[in-house]
Amino acid sequence: MTLRPLHPGPGLLPVVMLLCIVTAAFSSAGCTALAGTDAAPVRIGVLLPANGPLAMHGLDSLAWAVDALNRQGGFDGRPIELIYRDTSTGNISAYAEELAGRGDIGVIIGPATSAELSEIAPLVTSQGKILISPSATSGLITAGFAESDRVWRTCAVDGQQVKAVFRVLHDDGVRNVSLITADATYGETFARLAPGAAAMTGIRITGAVSVDASDDVAGLAARIGEEDPDMVVAAVYPEDAARIADALDAAGSSADLFLTDACRSPYLLEALGERAEGVRGTSLTSDPSTGFAIAYEETFGEMPPPFAAETYDALLLAVYTAARQEAAPAESPAESLRRVVSGDGITKGWDPQEAGEAIATLRTGGHPAVTGASGPLRFGARSSAGPLVGYYTCWAVEGGAFCESTPVPSADVSPALPGLSYDPAGDTGDDRPVVWMVYPLVKGDRSFADSAYRGLFRAQESFSIVKRECTYGDLPLLDAVFAAQTFTEKPDLVITEGFQFTDASRRWAEANPGIRFFTLEQADYGLPNACDVVMVPYGASYLAGVMAANITSTGRIGAIAGAPVSVIDPFVEGFRAGSEAYDPSVNVTVRYVGESFAGFGMPERAGEIARELRNEGVDVILMIAGSSNTGIVDAVRETGDVYLIGEDTDQSYLAPSLVVASVVKQIDRIVCHAVEEEVSGAFTPGREVWTLENDGTGLFISPRFADYAWAATDWRERAIAAEKEYLKTAVI
Known part of the structure; x- marks a missing residue:
């Protein structure tokens, strides 16, 4: 390496x-x-x-x-x-x-x-x-x-991974597998525990064998062909996985290959090239x-x-x-x-x-x-x-x-962000600016919260600051601290992200005039210590509607939103307008995961809605459901015949062959900019509106779909004009 x-x-x-x-x-x-x-x-x-x-x-x-x-x-x-x-x-x-x-x-x-x-x-x-x-x-x-x-x-130990493997296979409808394990300490756990895990999930193991570098994998592939399993599960190292994949291909096997954590290696991609497409597996992650x-x-x-x-x-x-x-x-x-x-x-x-x-x-x-x-x-x-x-x-x-x-x-766990204060031995004399970042959810939504953290991390790398992180789940604690002003480490700047903080941000800012507040997607407070930022994705969503209307082969496109809340309206209205401008005959269906903020954290329900839309003929979906988007992606992967448009950040990494574009909000840049202004003493209260015209939003075209770049360029001026008309009457 x-x-x-x-x-x-x-x-x-x-x-x-x-x-x-x-x-x-x-x-x-x-x-x-x-x-x-x-x-x-x-x-x-x-x-x-x-x-x-x-x-x-x-x-x-x-x-x-x-x-x-x-x-x-x-x-x-x-x-x-x-x-x-x-x-x-x-x-x-x-x-x-x-x-x-x-x-x-x-x-x-x-x-x-x-x-x-x-x-x-x-x-x-x-x-x-x-x-x-x-x-x-x-x-x-x-x-x-x-x-x-x-x-x-x-x-984590392989016993947990064995259970994860067979749980995934069961959920995918696999009923018969052939098991190959490395003739080494690594493979022994899989060989020993796989029969029990298979039995618990109702999966039959048609054959099991251990291999090392000297074994004849061609003969093994022939035997697997006779067993005719739905899936070949191989708990081996990358070199053997590449040999097994080649042998199965040469033998004309129809069984798919499912690998374990040792094989999630660049070596596998290099060894198999295009033949690696579709290979699946499990691995530990952060x-x-x-x-x-x-x-x-x-x-x-x-x-x-x-x-x-x-x-x-x-x-x-x-x-x-x-x-x-x-x-x-x-x-x-x-x-x-x-x-x-x-x-x-x-x-x-x-x-x-x-x-x-x-x-x-x-x-x-x-x-x-x-x-x-x-x-x-x-x-x-x-x-x-x-x-x-x-x-x-x-x-x-x-x-x-x-x-x-x-x-x-692998077990029940409640995510917890680090605590608000740090006082190991009294006053440390640290005079760095203290920045509090308050997310709508814990990080991991691959959308709004993650984009804000990206900006916060970038600010940490660029400026000398002390950061603290909280979420909406900490609202009672934050209410008490701001009301009583019982700070062990008083913040200089507080960034609150999301419409659900609208009332709380106002309370906190009014009660603490000596603290500067930077609010995202909330309200125009008009306070001397608050900078209120709104990002309007109407124009970028308009471009997404143009693209979706061009892509669809069924004439039916859709959007899955977390909840019918005001912050979602520009996405939906822009998407409809862009689709209609490109082709008025295209049908647009909008569904909501929930009726409240909770809908942005319900991936299983979002997946169910994606399946419903697919059954109704929808073949392009705009995902505007926060962390629920992952459920949409998982559902669409099942057939691979629906294209997706992500939100807030480039979400092509979720499914490179399915996510054609993303309606992005430059949240990371805005958060980093907020910290930079605090550090430089240039904080400016008031209302900031970020749009397609001033590059606060945009349509990011995924790398594999560069041929659709025309949607973001050729239609940009029309989208900006439409967005300006929308802003004349929209309440933001």
């Missing part, structure tokens, strides 16, 4: 420094990430591959995390430093012995595979050191190291409410690969253990790590600011409830069993890329 340079921005380390962090020739002195300090670094060992088919385990995440934490100040000025050994070259046992034998390393991150973990864990733990693997998922590890408190995993995937994409220009979040979390646990050791040096590292993951204080998230505050709190003996990029960092009695909750997604190869369905947790 080649380390990609970070997104350029203030304070980021030069690329040479990042290369220094992850070079296999990293010396015992290392590269100092905080120039000019004489303090001893906090050193962490790393045993992960940089090259080969398994090189997908998040080295970028490690470099990014270390750089960001060091920019936050590290350990009160002491830099965090990685001592890295590339396990794709050399002898992993020798590397493990070397790092475990160093007196300045207490925690080692790695290895990548379950077989490697079984090999090196005794070498590491016998030296009293902790081993944290972000990607060794075999259930055998739990049993093999049940008595050890020094073997940890930040990835908790969408953390915003990690958004921040990663903003930094690297692509969605995080499998185990990137788990690798990031392994670093957090290593650093937090070191912080706890400073507060309680008499504890063993294992005792300190157990203390870290049992925190019951204020919640602290994964991002560098929150993690830096967690470090400071732990160093002073505090007990924060730490969460990670992958989700809650909560563990049972056996650390080797991995976290209690993991997030899984069903992926498919579409248009030469991986696209994913809605992530779901």
Whole structure:
């Protein structure tokens, strides 16, 4: 794997420094990430591959995390430093012995595979050191190291994935499968647990076999042809998956291929090329409410690969253990790590600011409830069993890329944003502007909230601020705080997002004239401390209607909205107007998921409506239902004969071959602009209206549908003119 340079921005380390962090020739002195300090670094060992088919385990995440934490100040000025050994070259046992034998390393991150973990864990733990693997998922590890408190995993175990696989297949109507598992520690869990999971879902396993690199997969494909299963489930590594796919194709098998997390690798796409189209599978993913995937994409220009979040979390646990050791040096590292993951204080998230505050709190003996990029960092009695909750997604190869369905947790969990205040040891003297971001929902809606977080993250990278995040679910707490003005950390700027905050924003702003408020999609308050922004998507939706009317082959198009609320009206009216302007004979059907704000968070109901519209002949759907949009996408994927238009942000990643365009609101740019004005002292109260004409909204054409760019260009002036007419009478 080649380390990609970070997104350029203030304070980021030069690329040479990042290369220094992850070079296999990293010396015992290392590269100092905080120039000019004489303090001893906090050193962490790393045993992960940089090259080969398994090189997908998040080295970028490690470099990014270390750089960001060091920019936050590290350990009160002491830099965090990685001592890295590339396990794709050399002898992993020798590397493990070397790092475990160093007196300045207490925690080692790695290895990548379950077989490697079984090999090196005794070498590491016998030296009293902790081993944290972000990607060794075999259930055998739990049993093999049940008595050890020094073997940890930040990835959920394969037993949870086995259940997820057969649940997905059952929901897809699959009744017979042929099972192929790797003849390795990784595959053993699937081979052992699959029969039980299949029986619980009513699926019959027609045949099961374990394979290694020397096995004749052509003969295996012939046998599978005789079994005639609906699906071939292969829990193997990418090289074997490519060989199996080729053999099934050569044998003329009609069975589809369903893979597991190890195969969600760029190697699979490179090895199979166009033949990878339609291949599906499951894999671990990050908790969408953390915003990690958004921040990663903003930094690297692509969605995080499998185990990137788990690798990031392994670093957090290593650093937090070191912080706890400073507060309680008499504890063993294992005792300190157990203390870290049992925190019951204020919640602290994964991002560098929150993690830096967690470090400071732990160093002073505090007990924060730490969460990670992958989700809650909560563990049972056996650390080797991995976290209690993991997030899984069903992926498919579409248009030469991986696209994913809605992530779901393996157990019941309530997403929680970090707490409002931070006070580890009284007044810290931090004079940075404090910005509160209040979302309509927790992050993960792939729409309104996520776009706002993208802007907030961009602002964090560009300006020196302290951010706090809340949601509509925190309304009672926020009401009480603003009414009583009981601030432990008074905000300078509060950004509220969504029409449901209309009354609350007014109350808060009127009661707190010394705080500036930036409101999105609410009302014109006319207050001297409020800037009220409205984004009118009429013109952009007009263009979407033009495009939809051109695409449809049935003459029937539709829109699925979250609820019949005012913020939805410009979408619907613009969509109707554009369709009628292009072809008056096209029928437009509008359906609502719910009657209130709850309709924007009901993906299953939205999916049902999408199926109803498809049955009525609708073949193009505008999705304006917030997080419910994911249910629409999942439903349309079932037949692949309906095209979709997303909302608020580019949603082509949801289904690259189905989402032709998105009606976008530049929420991210507006949020970042709001923070920039606060930082520069240029906050301006009043009403701001963003439209198609001033580029506050627009129609984004998805990459695979560039031939429809004419809709956004040739019809732009007519859409602007129509939008101006609409604004003459519309109440916004």
